[in-house]
Amino acid sequence: MRTPFAITLSAVLLGGCFGAPPNEKLLAGLCQDIFVGDTEVIGMLAGEAGTDIDTYCNCYAASIVSDLAKTSVHKDVLNEIAVAREGTMRGAEDAAGHVEELIKSGEIDTFTEDQLDAIGEDFQRISEAMNENGGACPVAD
Numbered sequence: 652m653r654t655p656f657a658i659t660l661s662a663v664l665l666g667g668c669f670g671a672p673p674n675e676k677l678l679a680g681l682c683q684d685i686f687v688g689d690t691e692v693i694g695m696l697a698g699e700a701g702t703d704i705d706t707y708c709n710c711y712a713a714s715i716v717s718d719l720a721k722t723s724v725h726k727d728v729l730n731e732i733a734v735a736r737e738g739t740m741r742g743a744e745d746a747a748g749h750v751e752e753l754i755k756s757g758e759i760d761t762f763t764e765d766q767l768d769a770i771g772e773d774f775q776r777i778s779e780a781m782n783e784n785g786g787a788c789p790v791a792d
Contacts (some may be wrong), residue, residue: 674722675712681729682708689742700778701786710788711777721773727761728770747771 685694686704687691688702694706728750735753751767753759780789 672716674726677720678712678715678725678729679687679708681726682711684733685729685736685743685746696778702723702779702781706786706788707778707781708782710790711774713788713790714724714777715773724762724766725773726773728767731759 668671683704686696686708693704696702696704701708702710710761730749732743732746733754735741735749736743739746741749748765750759751764754762754764754767783789
């Protein structure tokens with residue numbers, strides 16, 4: 652199964668880095684993986700959230716890590732979306748749609764459609780909070 656292997660490998664590689672805790676670094680990296688190169692998302696972040704991908708992904712990760720159960724599901728979902736984008740022309744939204752189809756077909760059973768949707772809502776909530784905060788992350792450091 653690719654998901655646990657990829658997450659384990661990423662955690663080991665990121666574990667040696669200084670700075671943010673490993674889960675935060677892992678989530679920020681996965682966020683980057685799903686959004687980098689997606690011109691639609693880049694434009695949305697600049698226009699609606701007043702920020703760039705780096706700042707957004709770091710804020711996203713800092714916002715999620717406070718809830719261990721949520722962190723675990725987010726890592727699984729983001730990893731699957733990143734895999735769905737890999738080597739394709741899919742943007743983040745299309746990759747998430749592909750992941751949804753994999754859930755429906757039973758190929759992914761580590762999380763549900765509702766959990767996938769909830770993560771999309773978390774992304775939107777964080778974007779809106781950054782917009783209301785002038786593009787800065789509202790999570791206290």
